Amino acid sequence: MSELTQQDALFTYTLRLADNALILGHRLSEWCGHGPFLEEDIGVINTALDLLGRCRMLYSYAGEVEGKGRDEDDLAYHRDEREFTNYLLMEQPKGDFAYTTIRQFYADVWNLHFYTELCNSKDETLAAIAKKVVKECRYHFRHNAEWVKRLGDGTEESIQRMNDAIAEASRFVNEMFEMDDVDQMMVDAGIGVDLNEVKAKWIASVDEVFAEATLQRPEPEYDRSGGRLGLHTEQLGFLLAEMQYVQRCHPGLQW
Amino acid sequence: MTPQDQVVDIDALETEFQERIDAEKKIEPKDWMPEAYRRTLIRQISQHAHSEVVGQLPEGNWITRAPSLRRKAILLAKVQDEAGHGLYLYSAAETLGSSREQMVDDLHAGKAKYSSIFNYPTLSWADIPAIGWLVDGAAIVNQVALCRTSYGPYSRAMIRVCKEESFHARQGFEGMLALARGNEAQKKMCQDAINRYWWPALMMFGPSDADSPNSAQSMKWKIKRFSNDELRQKFVDQTVPQIEYLGMEVPDADCKWNEERGHYDIGEMPWEEFFAVIKGHGPCNHERLQARQKAHDEGNWVREAALAYQKKQADKKQSVA
Numbered sequence: 027m028s029e030l031t032q033q034d035a036l037f038t039y040t041l042r043l044a045d046n047a048l049i050l051g052h053r054l055s056e057w058c059g060h061g062p063f064l065e066e067d068i069g070v071i072n073t074a075l076d077l078l079g080r081c082r083m084l085y086s087y088a089g090e091v092e093g094k095g096r097d098e099d100d101l102a103y104h105r106d107e108r109e110f111t112n113y114l115l116m117e118q119p120k121g122d123f124a125y126t127t128i129r130q131f132y133a134d135v136w137n138l139h140f141y142t143e144l145c146n147s148k149d150e151t152l153a154a155i156a157k158k159v160v161k162e163c164r165y166h167f168r169h170n171a172e173w174v175k176r177l178g179d180g181t182e183e184s185i186q187r188m189n190d191a192i193a194e195a196s197r198f199v200n201e202m203f204e205m206d207d208v209d210q211m212m213v214d215a216g217i218g219v220d221l222n223e224v225k226a227k228w229i230a231s232v233d234e235v236f237a238e239a240t241l242q243r244p245e246p247e248y249d250r251s252g253g254r255l256g257l258h259t260e261q262l263g264f265l266l267a268e269m270q271y272v273q274r275c276h277p278g279l280q281w
Numbered sequence: 282m283t284p285q286d287q288v289v290d291i292d293a294l295e296t297e298f299q300e301r302i303d304a305e306k307k308i309e310p311k312d313w314m315p316e317a318y319r320r321t322l323i324r325q326i327s328q329h330a331h332s333e334v335v336g337q338l339p340e341g342n343w344i345t346r347a348p349s350l351r352r353k354a355i356l357l358a359k360v361q362d363e364a365g366h367g368l369y370l371y372s373a374a375e376t377l378g379s380s381r382e383q384m385v386d387d388l389h390a391g392k393a394k395y396s397s398i399f400n401y402p403t404l405s406w407a408d409i410p411a412i413g414w415l416v417d418g419a420a421i422v423n424q425v426a427l428c429r430t431s432y433g434p435y436s437r438a439m440i441r442v443c444k445e446e447s448f449h450a451r452q453g454f455e456g457m458l459a460l461a462r463g464n465e466a467q468k469k470m471c472q473d474a475i476n477r478y479w480w481p482a483l484m485m486f487g488p489s490d491a492d493s494p495n496s497a498q499s500m501k502w503k504i505k506r507f508s509n510d511e512l513r514q515k516f517v518d519q520t521v522p523q524i525e526y527l528g529m530e531v532p533d534a535d536c537k538w539n540e541e542r543g544h545y546d547i548g549e550m551p552w553e554e555f556f557a558v559i560k561g562h563g564p565c566n567h568e569r570l571q572a573r574q575k576a577h578d579e580g581n582w583v584r585e586a587a588l589a590y591q592k593k594q595a596d597k598k599q600s601v602a
Binding site for chain 2: 033048052055056058059060061062064065066067068070072074075078079081082085098099102103122171173178179180181183187212215227268269271272275276279280
C-alpha cells in the first residue's frame, strides 16, 4: 500500500464530512410532506437544506483537492456503497419522529462541537466552510434540544418512544469518535479536529439536555463501526439506489 | 329591537358593505361582512391552503431522486416555500373565524377540496420542472388576479405568494430548457411531461364560465376579478410560445393562433376527466388524502407530547411563583 500523503488525507477527510451531510440530509428530506405538523415540516426541510448546502461545499472542495476533475455530482452520484464514508448512524432509516429527533440531536451535538473546532483549521477553505456551517449547527442544536426535552418529558407514549429511539441509536454512537490515520495526520497538520475532545464535549452536552428531558444516556452493549471503511449497514445500498438512479440511468448529461 | 328592525339593519349593512367593495376598499377581519361572503372566503382560502400542503406530496416524491445536488436543493427550497404558503393561507382563513384544526379535519374527511392538479402522479424527473413551470405558472395567473381581491388578509397573502411562485415558474422553465436541450431521452421525458400536464394545468382555472355556479356572486364581491375562461386564455396565450421556444409540441391539434381574436384557440377540454377528478376518482386522490391522514395520525403523539410538555412547564413556573 502506498504511503498516505497529506493531500490524500485532506481529500478523504473532506469527503467524509460531505458524505455525512449528504446522507443525513437525505434521510431528513424523506419527512418532507409527512411531518407531524406543518411548522415542523418546514423546520425539517430547513435543516435538510442546510445539510445539502453543506455537502455541496464540501464535495466541491474535495474534488478540487483530489485534482481529478470530479465535481460535486460525480462524488455524490457516481460512487458505490463501498466508497461512501459516512457514519452508520446517518444512513439508518428515518424511523418514527422520536428516532429522527434523537439521531438528529446526536448529529447536531457532534456537528456543533466539531465545526466549532474546525473554524481554527489551518486549511483556509475548511475553516471558511466551518465558519458558515457552525452558525447553522447552533440553530439546529437549539431546535432539536427543544424537541428532545418536549418528547422526553411529554406523555407516557413520547417518553417510551424516546427511550426506544435512544436504545436503538446507541450502538452507532462511538463510531463518531474513532480516530484513524487520516484523522491523526489532519490533527498533526493543524487541519483536523481531535475527536477525543469532541467526544468529551458531546457527552457533556447530551447529558445536560437529557437531564432536563429526564432521559438517560445508556452505555451501548457493543459498538457498530465501519462506515469510514465503506463497511456499511444494509440500509445504505437502498438509499443510494434511490438517490443515484436518474444519474446512473443517463450518465454524463446536464440536468 | 324587533326582528323587523334587524332585517332592516342587515339590509343597510349589506348596502354599505357593497359600497365599500365597489369603492375598491379592502374588507378587514373586524369589519362586518355578509355570512355568505365569509363562508365563500373560508372555502376558497382553505382550499388554497390545502392545495399548498397536498402539493408538497407530488413534488416531494422526487426530492430523494433529484438528478443533481443543485436540482435537489432547488426542489427542497420550493417545497419548503409551498409549506410556508400553506401556513400563511391557513392564518388568513383563521382571521375569518375558522380554526386550522377544523379546516384540516374537513380536508381529511373529504369535505374540503384542494386543487385537482395534485391528484396527478409525478412519473419522471421532467414532471418536476413541468409542475414548476405549468402549475405554478397557472397558479400565478390566478393569484395575480387575487392580489387585488377584496378581503385584505387574503390579498396581502397573495402578494407574498406571487413573488415566490414566479421564482418557481422561472426555475421550472429553466429545468425544462435543460431537458429540451439535452439528449433524446431527456427530450422525450420533457414532451411526455407536457403531454400529461397540459390539460390538467388548463383545468386549474375551473369549469368554463357557463358551468361555474359560484362565479357571479364572487365577481360582484370582487373576491374574483376575472372569469375562469379569461384567466385560462391568458395562461394559454403566454404558455404556447414558451412550448414552441422549448421546441416541444402543444398536445392539442386544435391549438392555433386566431388572428381575429388575437388569442390562441384551443380544442375541447377533457371535462369528463375534470369532473371525475373533482369527484375523487383521479389517479392519486386516494393516495394523497391517505398520505395526509397518515402523517396527521402518526403525528398525534408528537403534538400531544408538545402540549403536555408545555403544560408541565407552565405548572412549574406557577409553582415557583
